[in-house]
Amino acid sequence: MKLVIAIIKPFKLDEVREALTEIGVAGMTVTEVKGFGRQKGQTEIYRGAEYSTNMVPKIKIEVVCGNDLVSKVVESIQASANTGAIGDGKIFVLDVGQAVRIRTGETDETAL
Amino acid sequence: MKLVIAIIKPFKLDEVREALTEIGVAGMTVTEVKGFGRQKGQTEIYRGAEYSTNMVPKIKIEVVCGNDLVSKVVESIQASANTGAIGDGKIFVLDVGQAVRIRTGETDETAL
Amino acid sequence: MKLVIAIIKPFKLDEVREALTEIGVAGMTVTEVKGFGRQKGQTEIYRGAEYSTNMVPKIKIEVVCGNDLVSKVVESIQASANTGAIGDGKIFVLDVGQAVRIRTGETDETAL
Amino acid sequence: MKQSTKFGLAAGFAGAALFAALPAWAQAPAAAAAPAAPFVPTAAMVNKGDTAWMLVSSALVLMMSVPGLALFYGGLVRTKNMLSVLMQVFMIVCIAALVWASWGYTMAFTGGSGALAPYVGGFGKLFLKGVDASTLSATFSNGVYIPEYAYVVFQMTFACITPALIVGAFAERVKFTPLMLFMVAWMTIVYFPIAHMVWYWAGPDFLPAAPADFGFLYGKGARDFAGGTVVHINAGIAGLVGCIVIGKRVGYGKEPMPPHSLTMTMIGASLLWVGWFGFNAGSNLESNGLAALAFINTFVATAAAAVSWAVIDQVKHGKPSLLGAVTGAVAGLVAITPASGFASPMTSIVLGLLVSPLCFFFVTTVKKLGKYDDSLDVFGVHCIGGIFGALGTGIVADPALGGQGWIDYTAPVAKAGVYDMATQLWTQAEAVGITLGWSGGVSLILFLALKYTVGIRPSEEVEHEGLDINEHGERAYNY
Amino acid sequence: MKQSTKFGLAAGFAGAALFAALPAWAQAPAAAAAPAAPFVPTAAMVNKGDTAWMLVSSALVLMMSVPGLALFYGGLVRTKNMLSVLMQVFMIVCIAALVWASWGYTMAFTGGSGALAPYVGGFGKLFLKGVDASTLSATFSNGVYIPEYAYVVFQMTFACITPALIVGAFAERVKFTPLMLFMVAWMTIVYFPIAHMVWYWAGPDFLPAAPADFGFLYGKGARDFAGGTVVHINAGIAGLVGCIVIGKRVGYGKEPMPPHSLTMTMIGASLLWVGWFGFNAGSNLESNGLAALAFINTFVATAAAAVSWAVIDQVKHGKPSLLGAVTGAVAGLVAITPASGFASPMTSIVLGLLVSPLCFFFVTTVKKLGKYDDSLDVFGVHCIGGIFGALGTGIVADPALGGQGWIDYTAPVAKAGVYDMATQLWTQAEAVGITLGWSGGVSLILFLALKYTVGIRPSEEVEHEGLDINEHGERAYNY
Amino acid sequence: MKQSTKFGLAAGFAGAALFAALPAWAQAPAAAAAPAAPFVPTAAMVNKGDTAWMLVSSALVLMMSVPGLALFYGGLVRTKNMLSVLMQVFMIVCIAALVWASWGYTMAFTGGSGALAPYVGGFGKLFLKGVDASTLSATFSNGVYIPEYAYVVFQMTFACITPALIVGAFAERVKFTPLMLFMVAWMTIVYFPIAHMVWYWAGPDFLPAAPADFGFLYGKGARDFAGGTVVHINAGIAGLVGCIVIGKRVGYGKEPMPPHSLTMTMIGASLLWVGWFGFNAGSNLESNGLAALAFINTFVATAAAAVSWAVIDQVKHGKPSLLGAVTGAVAGLVAITPASGFASPMTSIVLGLLVSPLCFFFVTTVKKLGKYDDSLDVFGVHCIGGIFGALGTGIVADPALGGQGWIDYTAPVAKAGVYDMATQLWTQAEAVGITLGWSGGVSLILFLALKYTVGIRPSEEVEHEGLDINEHGERAYNY
Numbered sequence A, B, C: 001m002k003l004v005i006a007i008i009k010p011f012k013l014d015e016v017r018e019a020l021t022e023i024g025v026a027g028m029t030v031t032e033v034k035g036f037g038r039q040k041g042q043t044e045i046y047r048g049a050e051y052s053t054n055m056v057p058k059i060k061i062e063v064v065c066g067n068d069l070v071s072k073v074v075e076s077i078q079a080s081a082n083t084g085a086i087g088d089g090k091i092f093v094l095d096v097g098q099a100v101r102i103r104t105g106e107t108d109e110t111a112l
Numbered sequence D, E, F: 001m002k003q004s005t006k007f008g009l010a011a012g013f014a015g016a017a018l019f020a021a022l023p024a025w026a027q028a029p030a031a032a033a034a035p036a037a038p039f040v041p042t043a044a045m046v047n048k049g050d051t052a053w054m055l056v057s058s059a060l061v062l063m064m065s066v067p068g069l070a071l072f073y074g075g076l077v078r079t080k081n082m083l084s085v086l087m088q089v090f091m092i093v094c095i096a097a098l099v100w101a102s103w104g105y106t107m108a109f110t111g112g113s114g115a116l117a118p119y120v121g122g123f124g125k126l127f128l129k130g131v132d133a134s135t136l137s138a139t140f141s142n143g144v145y146i147p148e149y150a151y152v153v154f155q156m157t158f159a160c161i162t163p164a165l166i167v168g169a170f171a172e173r174v175k176f177t178p179l180m181l182f183m184v185a186w187m188t189i190v191y192f193p194i195a196h197m198v199w200y201w202a203g204p205d206f207l208p209a210a211p212a213d214f215g216f217l218y219g220k221g222a223r224d225f226a227g228g229t230v231v232h233i234n235a236g237i238a239g240l241v242g243c244i245v246i247g248k249r250v251g252y253g254k255e256p257m258p259p260h261s262l263t264m265t266m267i268g269a270s271l272l273w274v275g276w277f278g279f280n281a282g283s284n285l286e287s288n289g290l291a292a293l294a295f296i297n298t299f300v301a302t303a304a305a306a307v308s309w310a311v312i313d314q315v316k317h318g319k320p321s322l323l324g325a326v327t328g329a330v331a332g333l334v335a336i337t338p339a340s341g342f343a344s345p346m347t348s349i350v351l352g353l354l355v356s357p358l359c360f361f362f363v364t365t366v367k368k369l370g371k372y373d374d375s376l377d378v379f380g381v382h383c384i385g386g387i388f389g390a391l392g393t394g395i396v397a398d399p400a401l402g403g404q405g406w407i408d409y410t411a412p413v414a415k416a417g418v419y420d421m422a423t424q425l426w427t428q429a430e431a432v433g434i435t436l437g438w439s440g441g442v443s444l445i446l447f448l449a450l451k452y453t454v455g456i457r458p459s460e461e462v463e464h465e466g467l468d469i470n471e472h473g474e475r476a477y478n479y
């Protein structure tokens, strides 16, 4: 199994979720994060004090899926989260050794 | 070493933390996340506009532990986070290559 | 490639970010988390009801980098996030199998 | 036309100066001197300054409920229940206003008939029949009147906030619709009669001719300037009964349940303070030196109680907390309420300093011992603070302590009565006891009836997830 | 000196009692009886209670706009646009105040000249020339005056809130500076003339001598106690036109756009309610029994509408929502506004109960069918509620239904006129139609002009990221 | 009985109209004409409209502090210090009320004795001895009085907000208890004497018989309608001294320190604006045309200053910011405060337009150059705005510019004095200088004394973690 981590633009969340559902992903976990990268943050000015935060709000999606599905998941995210502008984000894939569904105790791919 | 990631129901956090402490886990990191899965989100209605968010508030727990402790950690979480209802969450286990305690520079299992 | 996860004290974020930028890290993702560990949380008292939360606000930094850069990244975080006091946090290193830049579809190290 | 007004016994004046200031009254000496000829108040007896003050006071008291009380309470619950508290308070205010205009005013502030007359009013003004823009209500001064609509609406705001106070006791675990049913019944069976018993009387120009036309507790001489018994004890005991019948919150004592936004609680407490000037000084019904006295008393008692609670926090926990300070402020406001027109500023400060340790003891030690889950300390602050204030009124009203004593209205022209502290204290205690008994007893029956019929508590799962999304289909925040 | 005042036709009194209560007027019988000799109001005709009430009312109406309306609206948008809404409302209030003092007051509340006189005032009081601390404004009673500055400032608060209401219709997708330009033009071309047409007249002591010195709609006999047409229909139709010209929000109907903080919306609604007493009861210009009537009507209509909307929510969705309740409350406030000084409490309750289903229908069904994105339902609540209230006024003002009828001011001493409901309803409908047409038409031209010159809508990317950071360089929250 | 009142020199009237409007005064011509016979104000000289207005104004000024100022300041700090700011403001208000009632009122508003008489009052009314519901306070009009309690409580609200203003200068880095000690000392040594010097005088009916019974700066002819020197300069300079003695925040200039909730800041600013009408127009002590003038001046100056700051933001940064707009509004409120009863609406607008660029320059350029960390710009806005307003008062009060001039009260019946702008400006400058020197000097000593005894600043670690959890044991938000 693999853990696919995607950092995307917040307003793309719904599209990505729909795209993933379509290819059969049944679950995912979403976190609000801040990203630092090529995309520059907006400058905030409070009574003349300027803050260039450098940090841009992003959404992190984590999906665990079977090895067979990984490439479809990655492609699907890449397609649906893409706007072509800087800051579209990244996808990382990691190995998962074990998975358990808490409710039933089922393990590995059946747990997803 | 392993990284155990558990997605649980928010109100189970205290029980899980206590269960983990009992079996000797000394530290963990907790994040508020939103989960998408079998459990359906509540429908929100604002002046007639309905939003079925599909997203349910969850808590993500991350624990890094030695290989010997992993199975106990997983079992303990599975036992304490379980309510038997849909949406109880998942546990994922990943390999960790290295660990460092920032304060002392200690590494690997002594860093935990 | 590696995923370096660092749990640090919130007010150290800027220093760590600068240190990482200096050694050539071009991007990272930051999450607000709560940490449980040796450092004790403050006691909150509301009309006589005491809550020892045990949870301390922390910042989680995630950096994906090439294998060659990992040790520098770890050292740099360890140096810049260090205050010498309990609760300085941890660094964990995991293997990353694949990376994709959503905007361009570039993969692996060129995607970072 | 018989006019209704408020307060068993009103304040005596240090001198006759304020009386002399009433030209309107001077123009009607014949009427006042000869009670045999029925007294008829005229439009010339209305002062526009008084009317302005009563309208402003009414707006201030509404502000106490919404957003004041709603925020004070709402900030203290967990995020998932924020809207439920806001909604409960908002809707209770709305429903209470309709009930008040429909059958509340007539039940509270008209003379009743037969054996029930001392306990509840009649139905002559059902749906405000007979009230119009030219009818008048009496004040505490001979020959001084205010538009009856101003009086109706001022009292309406009291009828709105009192039931809303109750919900804090069982916040985070109550079903919305049954709660609304409870409130309508409670107002009808408890609030209107108690208001009638304590506050109804014929008015200074009418009383000499109708010496028995007053409520039961008024007749006993109980004094409650702005609602220690009628509002705070009344609501406080209903809250205690409710939280016991409904039971503790799931996880109470095990999970942490910290306030989700003390900022909101602070805003709420501040608006309560500001609005309470309408509540207390408005209860004088005239904008004169006595209203100013009630105003300053309300100000300093609150300040003293807030400081007092902060000092206790410092001593007990080493840290003065904001929640402590604002809780103290509210306790001070509650305590000064019945006494605000009778005390002097310095005795008000003493009341404020003393009420905080008492309430602190109840919301910490007693609540722990009693094992009840009074979520937002309605009993510990409102009922206990109200009892303290009601009894304290008997002390601080004593002219020997700089108090305003009482006015004997049985003569055609009212004059100061002779003050006897022991008697007064006993009367105050009787009023407290009757309120505790009637409100507590009826509330118990009502809550039990609801519990075993439509049910009053949501399922455990709903409680876990929060009332907002389950009972109202909304979330308070979507940041 | 000719004095300006407000309201086409003011309330009739149930009896002559209130008139008799005016000693000042009694002192000037000669002036009133002999209109040939020009009437000169004196300082003795000013009552300090009225002045106090008008100043308080002005403060209350400012509180309706900031923070009231700003929070009511702001809570409903997404976090990223919160500040833009707060800023728009705050700056519109500021700019409107300056415009009002500069050329608004004179355009609305002085007599004009020539053929335009019925439609817009003159420029005699440009920059408040000739107004000072001793000049007076008429009320609706013979021989009762208030300081002109009090009148200027009270009306100023109306000029501040009306344009601010509009922004809700196209919240989350408008450029700041063009919006401000629109507002200045709209006030000048739409608001001041409409206010003049509906509210300008010579005043009760001057009218007999100048029987044609009034605005067009006043002359027709249209009645609008506190601004159903001038404020709510006026702003509501402008909002609808604006949201159609500007277009829907990016993602509308696809992305969820839940309110970011219903807590803020509830605070805003509550402050609107509290402040609205200044708006409605203040519009009586005197603190008397009629002000108290307008006050209680405002209270109960709001309560009824909130309950009504909550019930609809319950029936349609199974859950009464807070947003529904407060939306109902605002709808009730809107509906009672034109009627507040004419209705009785019970007919006010009926208005409140009925306005909610009507507005509910518009903000759900009609909005969906019409495919326009009126972000915060300015049209559905303010315009529709205002139309309902304006027409309803014609019904509830009928003395046969307990209403206040109308006063015939053409005689030297005003007296009640004979009420004809059908005629009145028709007149009300004309006033509604003219307001819809004029405000709608001019707004269309203004919005189109801005759209095709400086542009009125930010880029899609800016809309995605939020107006706060892009238009104002700030974020609302940095928790 | 000698009565105390406020303001060195009150406003002159454009005409004699308002004087003629005072029937009460007319009834006492003998007393006024023959100062040899001691004048005795009677209850008939009190108007209930004035009393209502003073009570409302007092409530409004309390609302300025809590929740107004607390939110304005609190929104600007980081989340971890939110409660500390709310708590500081809340507790200062409470403590100040107690101190005021105990020894403040007598020190500020009674005649002193001996050489100190011009600088500080006596102790005759310690703990409000001798004040009761029938004692009266003078206004600025012959023969017009208000209940003394109303005056005590109105002035109390000023004593509450002034020290609270100071805390913004060193927010996020101060220990709670030492701060409270500072405040008690500062009020006693600085505020009461300055208030006495600027505002104390015998009153219009008493001055002819006691021509030297006034405070030092009153005697010089300095004018400060509602507290430019006494409140804003006084607090602003104390803040500057405090922030320099305490030192910069850890991380200042390195870490970003954005406001945690501009929403709260906007609510606070709005409530400050609304409440400020009580502050400024209430300072007229009567509800008449002059109060209405102060009201409208306060309205338009604020609006002008907000617009002005927004324009500067636009020019300098390309974006008008909400924080800029509300900061401008507060600067406008500060600037108009001393001038509010003297200026005309148009000169008020000019004051508003000019104060913003001046304050902008101070909160940006000067603060950067001066290298002090005035966290919330108490110096840059309140002190600088106050100085600007105090000097501006000398200009806009000139009747040649439409101002109200000054009243000569030395004659038995007050009459307008001859205005000399140069002299007046010089006097204003003296008052500014004395306030800066006395408040600055004493504050320096007090802060240093605390620093080197109990300590005034928390440890760096506490500062990192936040004052809320460390000093008060709470968190503002638990979402």
Ligand SMILES: Nc1ncnc2c1ncn2[C@@H]1O[C@H](COP(=O)(O)OP(=O)(O)O)[C@@H](O)[C@H]1O
Binding pocket: A007, A034, A035, A036, A037, A038, A039, A040, A056, A058, A085, A086, A087, A088, A089, A090, C026, C027, C028, C029, C030, C062, C063, C064, C065, C101, C102, C103, C112
């Ligand atoms: N090396 C990295 N490790 C972890 N997260 C990263 C890394 N580089 C970028 N990110 C995340 O991806 C987001 C987008 O990256 P950015 O460089 O701005 O644009 P792009 O993805 O178009 O190259 C960042 O905001 C950050 O959250």
Ligand SMILES: Nc1ncnc2c1ncn2[C@@H]1O[C@H](COP(=O)(O)OP(=O)(O)O)[C@@H](O)[C@H]1O
Binding pocket: A026, A027, A028, A029, A030, A062, A063, A064, A065, A101, A102, A103, A112, B007, B034, B035, B036, B037, B038, B039, B040, B056, B058, B085, B086, B087, B088, B089, B090
């Ligand atoms: N494939 C997945 N990858 C990551 N997280 C998942 C995945 N599936 C489920 N989750 C997380 O687990 C939570 C619970 O899953 P759900 O399907 O609702 O119920 P259950 O765990 O009982 O099967 C989800 O809300 C989501 O946060």
Ligand SMILES: Nc1ncnc2c1ncn2[C@@H]1O[C@H](COP(=O)(O)OP(=O)(O)O)[C@@H](O)[C@H]1O
Binding pocket: B026, B027, B028, B029, B030, B062, B063, B064, B065, B101, B102, B103, B112, C007, C034, C035, C036, C037, C038, C039, C040, C056, C058, C085, C086, C087, C088, C089, C090
């Ligand atoms: N085993 C663990 N797994 C995951 N996170 C941990 C673990 N132990 C500690 N942490 C994180 O590191 C933070 C610091 O740990 P703590 O024990 O308090 O101090 P120190 O890092 O100085 O040993 C914790 O708050 C928690 O967020």
